[in-house]
Amino acid sequence: ADFVRSFYRAHTEFVSPVIGPTALDFDTEEPKEEFSSEMCMYGDYLREEMASAWDMMTATGKIEDTDEKLQKYIHDGVKDLILHEVGHTLGLRHNFKASSIYSIEQLSDPSFTTKYGISGSVMDYQPINVFDGVTFFQTQPGVYDIWAIEYAYKEPNRSGHSEEIFLEEIASRNTDPLLRYGTDEDTFGLSTRGMDPHSNAWDLSDDPMDYYQKRFEMSEELLEIIPEYFEKDGEQYSKLRRVFGRSLRQYYSASRNIAKYIGGIYHSRHHVGDPGGDNPFKIVPAKKQREALEFIIINILAEDAFKFDPDLLNKLAPE
Numbered sequence: 001a002d003f004v005r006s007f008y009r010a011h012t013e014f015v016s017p018v019i020g021p022t023a024l025d026f027d028t029e030e031p032k033e034e035f036s037s038e039m040c041m042y043g044d045y046l047r048e049e050m051a052s053a054w055d056m057m058t059a060t061g062k063i064e065d066t067d068e069k070l071q072k073y074i075h076d077g078v079k080d081l082i083l084h085e086v087g088h089t090l091g092l093r094h095n096f097k098a099s100s101i102y103s104i105e106q107l108s109d110p111s112f113t114t115k116y117g118i119s120g121s122v123m124d125y126q127p128i129n130v131f132d133g134v135t136f137f138q139t140q141p142g143v144y145d146i147w148a149i150e151y152a153y154k155e156p157n158r159s160g161h162s163e164e165i166f167l168e169e170i171a172s173r174n175t176d177p178l179l180r181y182g183t184d185e186d187t188f189g190l191s192t193r194g195m196d197p198h199s200n201a202w203d204l205s206d207d208p209m210d211y212y213q214k215r216f217e218m219s220e221e222l223l224e225i226i227p228e229y230f231e232k233d234g235e236q237y238s239k240l241r242r243v244f245g246r247s248l249r250q251y252y253s254a255s256r257n258i259a260k261y262i263g264g265i266y267h268s269r270h271h272v273g274d275p276g277g278d279n280p281f282k283i284v285p286a287k288k289q290r291e292a293l294e295f296i297i298i299n300i301l302a303e304d305a306f307k308f309d310p311d312l313l314n315k316l317a318p319e
């Protein structure tokens with residue numbers, strides 16, 4: 001109930017700084033306690049992402065802004081969060097690679113997302129899927145979850161094998177790319193410390209650069225229509241300020257996550273002799289590293305990367 005209340009408050013009333021502390025946190029220190037396996041911050045961050053994506057999708061006409069749709073949206077968001085937390089109680093750790101298994105094309109296809117969801121696991125910190133207008137959240141266990149739960153809980157006796165062979169058979173699927181796994185120690189929360197550009201919080205799809213590019217385009221579209229959509233008689237200017245701040249979230253997220261390609265190493269936990277296994281370290285190809293550098297220069301560091309309408313900036317007063 002707190003989560004829903006907070007969402008409404010954050011969405012309509014709460015007066016926050018331009019960017020919340022979560023988005024500004026370029027933490028390069030040792031991972032803090034909240035990123036350990038014992039603490040989970042998914043709910044706090046998900047709430048912000050939900051509000052941000054809802055503003056963007058409704059203001060730009062990607063989805064209809066009705067009470068019914070908002071209610072379903074919040075219901076599915078809560079379901080996503082509950083699945084994640086129940087996953088922890090069943091013993092699952094974060095899997096920050098799970099959201100990198102599907103392509104944007106797959107995530108844009110409602111028949112695909114209805115069947116498979118938006119990610120390989122409920123244990124990632126995943127953003128809203130803004131691509132198909134139907135499946136915004138991970139509201140069902142993903143392929144990784146089913147596999148991990150099978151290993152931990154499935155009864156071996158029925159197979160007629162010893163438990164060891166039974167478990168080995170399940171574990172032998174670990175080289176399947178759909179089951180890729182990276183947890184807190186691989187990701188270091190929201191920092192840029194992790195070396196594997198697939199192991200990220202708050203990215204989505206097998207092509208994060210393309211993903212962020214598309215989110216930037218949506219943010220730009222939102223920024224353009226802020227005055228038209230949100231500047232209504234009797235409304236507070238702080239609403240414009242909030243929407244503006246949230247539209248920048250993707251830039252913070254991208255600058256952290258895309259930087260990992262530069263000097264990056266894909267890391268797997270394959271064992272020696274695993275069928276289909278490979279070296280556990282694979283250097284990110286130089287071409288991809290250069291693309292990432294170019295991406296950051298153009299979208300984040302360029303002189304004109306954050307050029308805003310001065311008139312809009314003068315409307316961004318806090319409450």
Ligand SMILES: [Zn+2]
Pocket residue numbers: 039040041042084088094
């Ligand atoms: Zn968690």
